[in-house]
Amino acid sequence: MTIQALLFDKDGTLFDFSKTWNNYTLGVIEHFAAGSAERMQWIAETIEFDLVGCAFLPTSPIIAGTNREAAELLASAIDGKDADEVEIYLSESAKHVPLAPVLPLKPYLSDLKENGFALGVVTNDSEQAARDHLRSAEALDVFDFVAGYDSGFGEKPDPDPLLAFAQQIKSTPDKVAMIGDSTHDLIAGRRAGMVTIGVLTGLATETVLAEFADVILPDISHIPDWLTSA
Template sequence: MNKPARKVDGLLFDKDGTLFDFHTTWSAWAGDLIEDLAQGDAAVRARLASEMHYDLDERRFRPMSPIVAGTNREAAECVARAVPDRKVEELEIFLMETSAAAPQAETVPLAAFLQALAAEGLALGVATNDTEHGARAHLGKAGVVDKFDFIAGFDSGHGAKPAPGPCLAFARAMGLAPGRVAMVGDSTHDLLAGRAAGMQTVAVLTGTATRADLAPLADVVLPDIGHIPAWMIA
């Protein structure tokens, strides 16, 4: 029996909130970061929480936090507004180093999931607004860095989402028409980038955005990436 035709030949994943659960990883990291930078000063703690759009009581990012989908540089600029005695460049390095060590919670068991996709002949990539260093560190800790044909951070020379540069770079590297690639992500930045590149867009609900936020920009909204194989042949 012939296999059903699939919708795509390549999948380009966002990292945080897509491959890894956002709140389990980044909300916990941010809470510790705020305490570290505040050094017991309640006023500094409050300023950091305000600038980062972070709920100190819930220990969670608010959905519209500029850090959720922003680059490491944008996060450093955000933090610097609350601690003006610290240089943005210094904070950028500090955030990169501490975030690279943040524990990751996989949204699905990634090794088996990615192995199954690769066995189907799909090209696999990651495009994140984190640094490439951070992306490789997190994927390496999960034991899946070698499962991807392409890994790009905002600092890899292709630009940052929501611009289409990272998406187009993946398509070029894999020799694929953009329309045969799906950009998979948990934020409007991901979906806007994919649409601008002429790709299909798959939204997942493992980040901070809601279905209502994502649906207008997505070809499909899924609970998590584990539902992608069924979508590809539906």
């Protein structure tokens, strides 16, 4: 097996999902509940978020969904708010979320780059949010390709954004590894004909990912050793 390129998901892969988004989401719920405990509970139930544990349920559609899908789901639980208004709020407020990288990204990614790997990010977040978050982590300039659900290639689990990466770096899909924490990531990788690497820094368990992953690693720090052994 020869891997020439690594394509990463963002949330739950480069950034620890729970550490980054749980407290932020609680703040979003509180914002739209506007002081109503009943409304707060209803919003949380709609998006499948545990208020007591301050955590998403593994079945929440927001975990692997797009920003637009999250906005539409939230809007369905909020009187007097449409999805456009909610989406704008999510986009603006997410710019300030305290990010929790799985590891220091800049040195890690720079080492991969120096070893000859092309690097990309495909996320179901917006492209601008992805660029903002990667820039905040001082890692944006290391990537050859960054695509969000709104970049014109489609969204995971469709393979098209993954294939766009392979085309841009002039590689065949079988020489690319798709790395992600959700079934959306790995199904997209399988559909694209790529090697699939599951990581456990999101909410999906090893059992859930196993059907779609060629290998499952605790987190992205284990990828260099796996590449060497593979």
